[in-house]
Amino acid sequence: MTHSPVFRVVRALLLLAFAAYFFVPLLAMFDFSTQVRGSAPGRTWDNWAFMVTDEDLRSSIVASLLLALFTVVLMVALLVPTMVWVRLRVPRAKKLIEFLCLLPLTIPALVIVVGITNVYSWVTYLLGDDALVLTFAYVVLVLPYSFRAVDASLSAVDAATLSEAARSLGAGWFTVIVRIIMPNITGGILGAAFIAVALVLGEYVFASLLHFDTLPVAMAALYKTNGPAAMAAALASMILVAVLLVGLTFLSRDRHKQGASS
Amino acid sequence: MGRPARGHRRAGHPDRRADGDRRGVPRGELVQGHPLSTTTSGSPGRRSAVGPALPLLPFLLFVLVFLVVPTLTVVVGAFQDEDGRFTLGNLDALTSEAALSALRGSLVLSASTALIGAVLGALLAYLIVSMPPSSLMRRATLAVSGVLAQFGGVVLAFAWIATIGPVGVMTKAAADLFGADLYGSGWLFGLPGLVVVYAYFQIPLMVIVFAPAFEGLRPQWREAAVNLGASTWSYWRHVALPLLTPAFLGALLLLFANAFAAYATAAVLVSQGQPIVPLMIRQAITSEVLLGQANVGFALALEMIVVVTLVMVAYNLLLRRTSRWMR
Numbered sequence: 149m150t151h152s153p154v155f156r157v158v159r160a161l162l163l164l165a166f167a168a169y170f171f172v173p174l175l176a177m178f179d180f181s182t183q184v185r186g187s188a189p190g191r192t193w194d195n196w197a198f199m200v201t202d203e204d205l206r207s208s209i210v211a212s213l214l215l216a217l218f219t220v221v222l223m224v225a226l227l228v229p230t231m232v233w234v235r236l237r238v239p240r241a242k243k244l245i246e247f248l249c250l251l252p253l254t255i256p257a258l259v260i261v262v263g264i265t266n267v268y269s270w271v272t273y274l275l276g277d278d279a280l281v282l283t284f285a286y287v288v289l290v291l292p293y294s295f296r297a298v299d300a301s302l303s304a305v306d307a308a309t310l311s312e313a314a315r316s317l318g319a320g321w322f323t324v325i326v327r328i329i330m331p332n333i334t335g336g337i338l339g340a341a342f343i344a345v346a347l348v349l350g351e352y353v354f355a356s357l358l359h360f361d362t363l364p365v366a367m368a369a370l371y372k373t374n375g376p377a378a379m380a381a382a383l384a385s386m387i388l389v390a391v392l393l394v395g396l397t398f399l400s401r402d403r404h405k406q407g408a409s410s
Numbered sequence: 411m412g413r414p415a416r417g418h419r420r421a422g423h424p425d426r427r428a429d430g431d432r433r434g435v436p437r438g439e440l441v442q443g444h445p446l447s448t449t450t451s452g453s454p455g456r457r458s459a460v461g462p463a464l465p466l467l468p469f470l471l472f473v474l475v476f477l478v479v480p481t482l483t484v485v486v487g488a489f490q491d492e493d494g495r496f497t498l499g500n501l502d503a504l505t506s507e508a509a510l511s512a513l514r515g516s517l518v519l520s521a522s523t524a525l526i527g528a529v530l531g532a533l534l535a536y537l538i539v540s541m542p543p544s545s546l547m548r549r550a551t552l553a554v555s556g557v558l559a560q561f562g563g564v565v566l567a568f569a570w571i572a573t574i575g576p577v578g579v580m581t582k583a584a585a586d587l588f589g590a591d592l593y594g595s596g597w598l599f600g601l602p603g604l605v606v607v608y609a610y611f612q613i614p615l616m617v618i619v620f621a622p623a624f625e626g627l628r629p630q631w632r633e634a635a636v637n638l639g640a641s642t643w644s645y646w647r648h649v650a651l652p653l654l655t656p657a658f659l660g661a662l663l664l665l666f667a668n669a670f671a672a673y674a675t676a677a678v679l680v681s682q683g684q685p686i687v688p689l690m691i692r693q694a695i696t697s698e699v700l701l702g703q704a705n706v707g708f709a710l711a712l713e714m715i716v717v718v719t720l721v722m723v724a725y726n727l728l729l730r731r732t733s734r735w736m737r
Binding site: 151155159162163166169170172173174175176177179180181226227229230233234237238241245248251252253254255256257258259260261262263264265266267284285287288291343346347350351352353356357364367368371378379382383385386389390393394396397398 | 462463465466468469470472473475476477479480481482483484487530533534537540551552553554556557558560561562563564565566568569570572573578579580610613614670671673674677678688691692695696707708711714715718719722
């Protein structure tokens with residue numbers, strides 16, 4: 149389809165307007181975080197260095213990164229074998245598992261936090277008061293996105309044939325899942341992992357209301373005393389997440405044609 | 411070895427139909443009919459339903475503890491007082507002036523940002539789709555939309571404070587250039603501010619939800635309309651718009667639910683008052699002054715579940731209608 153020159157000009161102008169709306173706040177955040185406070189105008193990277201030098205902020209960054217790692221590991225360990233097993237052995241449970249995985253989309257995270265307090269008093273009683281216990285709540289949070297990513301890539305391989313071949317050569321179910329199926333759906337698992345990391349690094353609802361010091365909670369607290377440093381940390385986490393998500397779109401582009409989206 | 415043979419014997423198991431309609435290959439039946447334990451192998455066609463489902467237990471237990479139990483706690487707690495007795499008193503709290511105004515605020519915020527996001531997002535989606543599929547600009551814009559739709563919470567609140575907050579970049583620029591007071595009396599930290607900020611993730615979400623609907627409009631339909639003498643306007647009026655309407659309404663509902671459930675951005679931005687339901691829930695569950703507020707928090711949370719569930723059910727119904735055309 150060809151378009152008239154007028155349409156092209158209007159399109160370019162409108163795209164510029166959208167770009168301004170979306171990028172000005174990000175640039176403003178950058179500007180804010182590198183400004184020298186006080187009389188002399190200038191630029192400084194001190195607020196960015198604050199992430200490394202400040203004890204509290206650094207420990208919250210470490211906590212968030214560890215949480216992201218643990219969430220991915222637990223999510224993969226819990227979800228992938230279950231989904232493979234459902235596909236191969238109990239297809240009757242497919243609807244149930246799908247329903248449960250997509251349920252967190254319908255129940256707002258805030259509602260889960262309100263109800264999870266009792267569960268968490270047990271979790272912290274058994275496992276201690278470390279922020280890493282948030283892993284359990286975060287696995288629930290990332291479940292819908294992980295499910296879709298894994299389900300799409302699992303549909304693209306003939307899991308039944310693969311496992312049958314492996315089984316008839318004497319492989320156990322553990323070998324089938326870990327060494328046959330999982331290498332074949334690496335793309336889906338990676339996609340699920342990326343989006344899980346992105347969600348965990350930005351998650352504020354659970355952490356703030358259950359009183360754990362993760363990066364977003366520390367940033368919100370830091371903002372009250374040192375705004376520019378909080379902005380720097382926020383922008384850094386945003387860039388990391390953006391890189392992960394853009395990487396994800398490149399990963400999934402190959403599968404795009406098979407209609408495995410949604 | 412020998413397992414496929416044993417599986418074959420069970421090929422008549424009723425299960426195979428459920429499996430067959432998706433994979434459609436008889437091979438699946440061999441694996442699927444294969445019994446987990448030998449204890450049931452003596453009764454072909456009537457195997458215990460529990461055995462093969464056992465490996466699902468860890469997952470089911472996990473979801474039960476961390477998703478189902480919390481949700482049920484909210485639903486049951488909404489009808490209990492502090493001592494666990496049945497009461498409708500918490501629901502009465504929902505009709506208080508403060509709760510009603512929070513609900514109104516949430517509905518206004520969700521509806522307005524859904525509408526703004528849907529209209530502007532559809533416009534942006536059309537601009538993107540009108541570019542050739544191979545163009546770098548088109549791919550980049552879609553990728554950026556995917557990122558920005560996920561972008562919310564603390565970082566987004568900061569970004570807008572840095573832009574039009576009291577000492578924001580735009581606030582200062584507007585004051586220096588035009589002498590205008592962009593910050594006003596702190597509108598950014600109330601409901602109007604939330605509308606501007608929420609639109610930031612609603613528009614890109616609309617783009618990624620709605621762009622496939624535009625892509626689903628087949629050129630042949632346009633050619634057919636033109637062949638029959640239709641102008642561009644009548645093509646849009648009688649063919650494209652009616653086809654896009656269900657998808658648009660569905661996306662509108664999705665955006666509404668998205669805004670209704672959002673919490674973090676508002677929590678960082680708004681520290682005074684409870685203009686929306688999520689912030690009122692925060693007050694109910696973090697309040698150390700007012701005891702017995704926990705159950706009111708449950709009631710408010712139940713209110714959120716009800717609203718979001720209604721919206722999502724309507725969304726799924728619309729989606730089913732839309733998917734008929736978008737193949």
